Amino acid sequence: MTEMDAGLVAEQIVQSDQVNEPTSRSEVGRPRRRKEDTRLLTGRTQWTDNLSRPGMLHVMYLRSPMAHARITRVDVSGARDLPGVVAAFSGEDFAAEQGSLPCAWPVSDDIVIPDHPPMAVSEVRYVGEAVACVVATDRYRAADALDAIEVDYEPLPAVLDMNEALAEGSPKVHEAGNKAFSAKLTSGDLDAAFEGAPVVIDRTYVQQRLIPSAMEPRAVLADTDGESFTLWTSTQIPHVLRVMLAMVTGVPEHRIRVIAPDVGGGFGSKLQVTAEEVLGLLLTRKLGKPVKWTESRSEGNLTVHHGRDQIQHVRLAADADGRIRGLQVSLLADMGAYLMLVSPGIPMLGASMFNAIYKMDAYEFACTGVFTTKMPTDAYRGAGRPEATFAIERMMDELAAELDLDPVEVRRRNWIRHEEFPYTTISGLTYDSGNYEAATDRALALFGYDKLRAEQSDRRDRGDPVQLGIGVSTYTEMCGLAPSRMLGEANYGAGGWEHGAVRMLPTGKVEVITGTSPHGQGHVTSWSQIAADALGVPFEDVTVLHGDTAIAHKGMDTYGSRSLVIGGVAVLKACDKVKEKARTLAAHVLECSPDDLEFESGAFEVRGTESRKTIQELALAAFTAHDLPDGVEARLDSEATFDPENYSFPHGTHLCAVEVDTETGMVKIRSYVAVDDVGKVVNPLIVEGQVHGGIAQGIAQALFEEAVYDADGNLLTTTMADYLLPSAADLPGFTLDRTETPATSNPLGVKGVGEAGTIASTPAVVNAVVDALRPRGVHDVRMPCTPERIWRALNDGAQEGARP
Amino acid sequence: MIPAQFDYARPASLDEACQALASDEDAKVLAGGQSLLPLLRMRLAYPSTLVDVGRLPDLRGVHDRGDHVFIGAMTTHDEVVRSEVVTAGCPLVALATAMVADRAIRHRGTFGGSLAHADPAGDLPAVVLALDAVLVARSASGEREIPAAGFFVDYLESALEPGEILTGVKIPKLGAGWGFHYEKFHRTAQSWAIVGVAAAVKRSNGAITEARIGLTNMGEKPLRARATEAALRGVELGDQVRLACEEAAADTSPPADLHAQPDYRRHLARVLTHRAVRTAAGSP
Numbered sequence A: 001m002t003e004m005d006a007g008l009v010a011e012q013i014v015q016s017d018q019v020n021e022p023t024s025r026s027e028v029g030r031p032r033r034r035k036e037d038t039r040l041l042t043g044r045t046q047w048t049d050n051l052s053r054p055g056m057l058h059v060m061y062l063r064s065p066m067a068h069a070r071i072t073r074v075d076v077s078g079a080r081d082l083p084g085v086v087a088a089f090s091g092e093d094f095a096a097e098q099g100s101l102p103c104a105w106p107v108s109d110d111i112v113i114p115d116h117p118p119m120a121v122s123e124v125r126y127v128g129e130a131v132a133c134v135v136a137t138d139r140y141r142a143a144d145a146l147d148a149i150e151v152d153y154e155p156l157p158a159v160l161d162m163n164e165a166l167a168e169g170s171p172k173v174h175e176a177g178n179k180a181f182s183a184k185l186t187s188g189d190l191d192a193a194f195e196g197a198p199v200v201i202d203r204t205y206v207q208q209r210l211i212p213s214a215m216e217p218r219a220v221l222a223d224t225d226g227e228s229f230t231l232w233t234s235t236q237i238p239h240v241l242r243v244m245l246a247m248v249t250g251v252p253e254h255r256i257r258v259i260a261p262d263v264g265g266g267f268g269s270k271l272q273v274t275a276e277e278v279l280g281l282l283l284t285r286k287l288g289k290p291v292k293w294t295e296s297r298s299e300g301n302l303t304v305h306h307g308r309d310q311i312q313h314v315r316l317a318a319d320a321d322g323r324i325r326g327l328q329v330s331l332l333a334d335m336g337a338y339l340m341l342v343s344p345g346i347p348m349l350g351a352s353m354f355n356a357i358y359k360m361d362a363y364e365f366a367c368t369g370v371f372t373t374k375m376p377t378d379a380y381r382g383a384g385r386p387e388a389t390f391a392i393e394r395m396m397d398e399l400a401a402e403l404d405l406d407p408v409e410v411r412r413r414n415w416i417r418h419e420e421f422p423y424t425t426i427s428g429l430t431y432d433s434g435n436y437e438a439a440t441d442r443a444l445a446l447f448g449y450d451k452l453r454a455e456q457s458d459r460r461d462r463g464d465p466v467q468l469g470i471g472v473s474t475y476t477e478m479c480g481l482a483p484s485r486m487l488g489e490a491n492y493g494a495g496g497w498e499h500g501a502v503r504m505l506p507t508g509k510v511e512v513i514t515g516t517s518p519h520g521q522g523h524v525t526s527w528s529q530i531a532a533d534a535l536g537v538p539f540e541d542v543t544v545l546h547g548d549t550a551i552a553h554k555g556m557d558t559y560g561s562r563s564l565v566i567g568g569v570a571v572l573k574a575c576d577k578v579k580e581k582a583r584t585l586a587a588h589v590l591e592c593s594p595d596d597l598e599f600e601s602g603a604f605e606v607r608g609t610e611s612r613k614t615i616q617e618l619a620l621a622a623f624t625a626h627d628l629p630d631g632v633e634a635r636l637d638s639e640a641t642f643d644p645e646n647y648s649f650p651h652g653t654h655l656c657a658v659e660v661d662t663e664t665g666m667v668k669i670r671s672y673v674a675v676d677d678v679g680k681v682v683n684p685l686i687v688e689g690q691v692h693g694g695i696a697q698g699i700a701q702a703l704f705e706e707a708v709y710d711a712d713g714n715l716l717t718t719t720m721a722d723y724l725l726p727s728a729a730d731l732p733g734f735t736l737d738r739t740e741t742p743a744t745s746n747p748l749g750v751k752g753v754g755e756a757g758t759i760a761s762t763p764a765v766v767n768a769v770v771d772a773l774r775p776r777g778v779h780d781v782r783m784p785c786t787p788e789r790i791w792r793a794l795n796d797g798a799q800e801g802a803r804p
Numbered sequence B: 001m002i003p004a005q006f007d008y009a010r011p012a013s014l015d016e017a018c019q020a021l022a023s024d025e026d027a028k029v030l031a032g033g034q035s036l037l038p039l040l041r042m043r044l045a046y047p048s049t050l051v052d053v054g055r056l057p058d059l060r061g062v063h064d065r066g067d068h069v070f071i072g073a074m075t076t077h078d079e080v081v082r083s084e085v086v087t088a089g090c091p092l093v094a095l096a097t098a099m100v101a102d103r104a105i106r107h108r109g110t111f112g113g114s115l116a117h118a119d120p121a122g123d124l125p126a127v128v129l130a131l132d133a134v135l136v137a138r139s140a141s142g143e144r145e146i147p148a149a150g151f152f153v154d155y156l157e158s159a160l161e162p163g164e165i166l167t168g169v170k171i172p173k174l175g176a177g178w179g180f181h182y183e184k185f186h187r188t189a190q191s192w193a194i195v196g197v198a199a200a201v202k203r204s205n206g207a208i209t210e211a212r213i214g215l216t217n218m219g220e221k222p223l224r225a226r227a228t229e230a231a232l233r234g235v236e237l238g239d240q241v242r243l244a245c246e247e248a249a250a251d252t253s254p255p256a257d258l259h260a261q262p263d264y265r266r267h268l269a270r271v272l273t274h275r276a277v278r279t280a281a282g283s284p
């Protein structure tokens, strides 16, 4: 290192030290500011829509205005003649080559996976399904030309309600009927648990349909050199997508390269193989030119896969002291019109989670997937686990109310005690670690629980028009998706491992390559911290490459709070291998036995001497290769694939206080405390950000968001004026804290944090709303708890506060 | 979301703008574009030409004209909120404008555009109606004044004739003894009012001597709560005010949409009117 270089590095360290005030030399645990952010915040971004290729064309899709109809005629000829139009196609033009959009998770033997053409050919089954397209020299001409396409539809009946869809004689979405699949899980003797139980609670909850609403709308750019294809796309899953594109279209996998450039959020919505990605590839193949598509927000609301949408029938039997005897869950899950990548798997991800952190004697889970003429549903932040957590945490509050017990006390009486870990639950999962007592005690203290309860009872006594409600949610989640063996048992179409690689460059700088595909989570920063510690190199000397199948050639991508737990560990393991190679080389250079070397602060030191070599120096020695021991390769580069043996189980306690204006029904969140246990923390700043955003998104389900279809199957919430997303102005500050019970299932001790906030917060908020209204005879308000629903619940005694 | 093709004109003078509109009946005035552009992008409107009046200096700014405040049509919401003339002369306008949408939109959207658009869910139509303002319009054939009571004709329809440009609004200054409040009920900070109530209340010796109440989003156009206004005359603060406000939804025809059903809107109108009147009358 030259003096100038050394000076520069020193300066960087000083600067970053000022920012972060480290307390130890360890990178892991430091609140490092994100390496990504300067570029992202100053607009030097590579969103797919920012990219341009020479001769690039633009495609726009004509979408079905009908929820269900036979297509009797499509005439695109009018569009073809318009200025700037290069081509126009209907579904017929793709029929021979477009294949069927894949479903990778046949969850049961009775599953029906209908053919799902990327562009509809003979029948449309939801409003927004693509029926034709125009390719033009610019988007404006393409949009104008869509008006010139003629489509004749023969209307078929819309199928919108799940119960009606399953009834005898219902119109059918697909030939085979409206039942997509059924699945069941039982454990223990349920009849015995319910028989003679002093308390039985029976409730039905509705998980409304949600629209994921990532900040960046989807975009796809496809190009070809005549032989191979490159697809830039706003995706969470470049690797999975590449495999699937090859399987769907028959284009050989080695001729497809998928690049996820900067991706502006996904929340599961970009964990998909979309019609527009397949069609993009086919269009560039047909035309031999680059073709780009970027959706509008309204187009996205219609055609980005939706989330949640379940009807949950839940029964709980308990003893008089509140101890749970048995839990029975029966779900209807709306699949929408087709099964997409993991649609049927979403409710099944909740199958083992309704029992949550509680002990019980018997458990039954049954789920029926239902076809309707709506946009398909699929993964949305939490995917199956928020639904489960919501139901059980609502039930725990109902149980407390029934027995006139404090809701925290009821939970205490049922949860797995700290000393009982590892614990195998009634649904068969083994929770490795946890400390519900610690998280709950901390949350209660931060919240000022007793004081708020006192205020609540005072307001009740006074008949204050503004009532206070307190909501509790003690959640756990199953994260780190997923051990490949368990995925195999669940009949999922792939494994759950992750890949990491480290390239030691001649100057000692480090390239980390990860198979995870960050789209807002800050992996570049966290993975740099992990590698910096493992290799003993400066944080600034590490860069992280990802999201391009030609660079990060192997991966399972980012979803299900898996990236750190699996991908971060893979990086750690690759670093370990680099170190082992370096040790061999160091022993050779320092003329000692490898066993005499100690690795400390990035250098190998001969024990008891001053003699040392840094790993960065050894990288140069490997590069020059002038003096390598026999049989040693001229590189320290290494890779590793990590496959966990178990899931990880973050948990925590969220407490929410709301003020409900009983005159208008308006809910105001007064305070919100979250104490999460996500195991070891690599970067507290990033963890807080994830929790913060997660809570906001969970509150949004509780109070604001709902995708609404009318009686004809038209989506009414196509704009952000109708689909309400809360902004910073609508949310309080959150009080966040953590307890730290390391996971035992991976060497970093990490558990994952991407979904925790979303999973925990929805029931905390609804529990608080119901708690405020309970003295007025209300025991449920349907989500989102709009002012109008609350007003109706108060005035009509309508327990569900359902939309009239 | 891409608009259909249109021509664009940016006249340098008001006369030129009037000419441009007179010569093309499918032309439309473009002000801040915060309502018009969404309509174009959703292809709900297909104007032939947009006549951008954004550079006409005469249309912008706030003036103290003695007995009234004159607000130029192209004055942005943000400029209105910051104007001391508005805050002093017609504070109700400032209170309501501060609640329009969010900061970014308030920097583009204009006072005149909000009125010309005649959206009953907009916050400002009910305010100018409550204040008995007078709207000034220009066309190739001259200028005319339209009282607010006659300006709002129907849903998204004002009394402006094709070819007319709204140049500004005269807002009478109400004298001493008046208090004001705008009560907006909406679910997120930047969303439109489910119901809004604009109240101007005059008190003397503890009693209400006059009240003017405008209702947002309670019909096809902004409305006055005339029955409540009448019932409030001469009333002392207290229970009687609440009773008077029970009439607030009389003669309204509130819409049914995703955000609320009519019966709930009527209920809100009563509750919010009570709150607005109480606050305007200076009692918490």
Ligand SMILES: Cc1cc2nc3c(=O)[nH]c(=O)nc-3n(C[C@H](O)[C@H](O)[C@H](O)COP(=O)(O)OP(=O)(O)OC[C@H]3O[C@@H](n4cnc5c(N)ncnc54)[C@H](O)[C@@H]3O)c2cc1C
Pocket (backbone or CB within 6 Å): B028, B029, B030, B031, B032, B033, B034, B035, B036, B037, B038, B053, B073, B074, B099, B100, B101, B102, B105, B108, B109, B110, B111, B112, B113, B114, B116, B117, B121, B122, B123, B124, B160, B164, B165, B166, B167, B190, B191, B192, B193
């Ligand atoms: C997300 C969002 C939220 C909003 N929320 C609110 C809200 O909460 N409350 C609220 O009141 N408003 C809200 N608005 C609307 C905003 O206040 C707009 O600024 C206003 O409605 C229109 O003003 P503009 O200057 O943008 O008019 P434009 O959009 O340019 O024009 C609107 C219409 O008025 C006509 N027009 C404009 N100026 C003139 C003129 N001088 N003479 C003749 N005709 C004219 C145009 O031809 C057009 O038909 C919101 C808008 C958005 C995008």
